[in-house]
Amino acid sequence: MNAAEPRSALLRACYGGYVVLFFVYLVAPLAAACVFAFHDSEFAALPWRGFTLDWFFGAAEPRLGMFHDRRLLVGLANSLVVGLVVATAATAIGTTNAFLFERKDFPGKRVLFVLMVIPLVIPGVILGISILVFASSIANTLEERLDLELTFLRPGLVLVVLGQLSFLTTITTLVIAARLRKLDGALEEAALNLGAGRARVLATVTLPFLRPALVAGFLVAFLVSFENFNTTLMLVGSDAPLTITMYDRMVKGGSTPVLNAVSLFLILGSGLLALISILIQREPTRPAAATPEA
């Protein structure tokens, strides 16, 4: 008998019922979005008209499936490229940041640490406009003074990458720093003692120890980048990532269940990546570490 559990059977049943209800609330919209991906109709609405895979593989209007919808595929490709670039950069900077805050002492460290955390509590829209304003003012100045036209400083995928990088680096830093904190300094000293040079210690002891956090940080950054909307919305140009493409169709209305198909695809993809990142970070000896990283 668990002391935390209510003693009366009725209360216990109510409590259990509430938790079940909560999970229904959690799953219902996702399930609703997924089910209609297989709806044999142009509308994602009841009554149910039967099962079809057209919304994935349909080759022509009006049943254009997601794998033949050029604009959706371009959006997907853009999202993938942005995600990979952002995740790589965020993991790299996150790693050096983790070493900076875990291993070095310098004046002003506390202030810089707070500065490092702050991007996490700035609304995404504002991160977006600040990058937009900054990049545009540089571009304008260069254009006026030097007659130099730098298109990458105008809304587009480069700015999307920079905007997402601004807050994702905080997340990767926290994930990697948490792991680095757990590294017993004696392991690195032992390696030095056994004759290894600094570079060798880093390659054979420190980085292998950090690997789960590096992989998890990369996956989390990729996922959040892939799904980001608020920051991206402010910085997007003519090349739109998938979320923006989907949003445009949603607002226009009259959308077909192809959006449900993409949703299902996204749910499965993000669920899978999230699962991998959680499993990687789990200590092999300890069951269910309940300390998920952001």
Add this chain to the structure above:
Amino acid sequence: MKTRDADRLALILLLTPFVMWIGLLIVLPHAGVVLLSLREKVAPRMFEYGLGNYIAFLKEPIYLNTLMRTAVMSLLVTALALLVAFPVAFYIAKVARARSRAALLLLCLVPLWVSDLVRAFGWIVLLRETGIVSSALQALGLAAGPVELLYNDATVVVGLVYTVVLFMIVPLVSTLDGMDDSLIEAGFNLGGSRLTVLRRIVVPYAMPGIVSGSIIVFMLTAGSYLTPVLLGGKTSMWFTEQIYDQFITRFNWESGAAFGVSLLVFTSLVVWIGLRLTGQQLATTVARR
């Protein structure tokens, strides 16, 4: 000394990417927004610096009302999310047995990573005039015709709570998980009632998690765009919409920047007051996640 030089070099090498990132992507851009918000166009290509944009903002009741409405609803959503999440987090961390605990937590974590867009879309499919709930109500004879459940405040609140509740559960579970079960047992053993134990032992222990969850949830809600726009439609009057409108639709960047700064100052103020009242620190509560 040789090692000291090497240490300095290492410090500089590690500081460089940090300073580039935080300086070029956070500090300078935000300084730029503040500067822009203080600029007024007096004639083509002629600018003056002053508080004009802010005064215009304060003078227009629609803008101020929108900000207030956003703030009040965000606080409401934060409170509701805490209320909804706490029992669930307590169940996962303290009541559930070890094995189902891991499974339940996983069940929470996986939807956390699903895009807001997909989740809002799910609610649309459920709640629109032709949606599942409406059809079900008609089929059950509870409604005579199609019911539009979208585009009202209640739906926006339900949808926002849905979007952010997991960001409340995760920090709560991780703090409660660190709490020794024997604290609860000792509370009962010393004669505490269920309510006393909850009020005097469990909630104070979970405070860092409550604060960190509330901060994140409040910021996410106040800064959200998708859910209010998609579920609330034209009537949602969310402040981020105003910012988008000024920037992208009206191309009035100066006033958009003033709006952005106002939102940032306002939300920071709420977070600061929250931290002050609970005696927590930003770096420790947020970085703890």
Add this chain to the structure above:
Amino acid sequence: MPSDLACQDVSKRFGRFLAVDGVSFSVPGGSFFSILGPSGCGKTTLMRMIAGFEDPSGGDIRIDGRSVVDTPPNRRNVKMVFQHLALFPMMNVGENIAYGLRCRGMGREEIRRRVAAVLDRIGLPGVAEKQVHQLSGGQKQRIAIARCMVLEPDVLLLDEPLGALDLKLRERMKIELKLLQHQFNTTFLYITHDQSEALVMSDRVAVMNHGRFEQIGTPQDLYHAPATAFVAGFVGDTNRWDAAVVRTEGDRIAFATTSGDAMLGRWAEPSRHPAVGDRIAVFVRPEAIEVRRGAAGTVDGGEVNRLSGTVESILFNGAASRLLVRTAAGHIVEADLPQSGAAAGIAQGETVEVAWPAERARCFLAGAAAP
């Protein structure tokens, strides 16, 4: 005898705190040398300086006759067994042992041969493919030693490696470590706060306190002839009373304890001389105290202290059993429990006489208190 390791006037300062204060010693080749001291006494800092993880603020460290102060840690031929062993969890047992050989750029085949040979020597043949977490505590210990010994170091440093083990295993590992040291015939420098580890295994022991060496000697020296009050209190079990000098006569001291018992003792600190009225600390080992049934006589002939008291409690622990006697003046005297002869079977509450020769009561000037 050649000395593998010598420290000369080594000091280490952290800000205003002097962690190691002018320590000098040399360890003869092939011997087992321990540094014994309470936590925070500077022994770990001293070891880390020898390994090269800290730079000494002053003094010189010589290994095999050459100064190593300017040699980086990865170039010193002193290997270290860490407190929690620091076996690499991302490598298997064989890779752990091979690590140092790889760093030296040795060939694959040669490494394989040497790893197998050292595993044989520590009595764990064939575990090379195992993961570290599959080993028992004692096996991990031996692997950590093998990982160092395969590099044939001049000196092996051991930083309280038995601390994490449970009592039974610790007792066994003490013997095993001593045997391994004989087998490899390498100089061992062992750090511990546990006096029994130091006494059992070492050829020589240095007792360290507040950054200084209080005494260097064989375990017998330390036990039977402690040079300072700290050593007398730290090494072995002992009674300790505070007293004031009443009279001095050569190395014989008459003193009165704080609660008023008059006794005789022997002055044990040749470097200093007591004066009447000085505060002193008196140490008497429990095994020096004889217990008899019945009340005590008077002090006879000036050479034996006799006090009467009642048995307050009996601490039974096999051969190491003790008796706590409260004297008339209120002192607690801890004595070995007589388990045979006339005094066997003493019960709680009985009146007894406790007696010990003045020779066995060691007196030091008070000041440095034992923990």
